[in-house]
Amino acid sequence: MKPVIIKLNLIGTTVHVNTANILYYYAKQKDNGEVVTELFFTEKFGLEVLETPAEIDGLINANSLL
Numbered sequence: 001m002k003p004v005i006i007k008l009n010l011i012g013t014t015v016h017v018n019t020a021n022i023l024y025y026y027a028k029q030k031d032n033g034e035v036v037t038e039l040f041f042t043e044k045f046g047l048e049v050l051e052t053p054a055e056i057d058g059l060i061n062a063n064s065l066l
């Protein structure tokens with residue numbers, strides 16, 4: 001099975017993420033009201049991206065079919 005790589009927006013920078021490395025992710029509302037998604041790769045290392053969890057699910061499903 002080949003790796004599934006998705007492109008996400010990390011505050012204006014495009015990052016390529018191998019979905020096999022994602023431990024979990026969830027939506028989070030920041031103090032300014034903006035909603036971001038926290039992606040965690042280990043228990044203590046994560047990134048905030050601008051896509052919603054539903055958009056990430058869609059990207060994963062679309063790219064896993066390729």
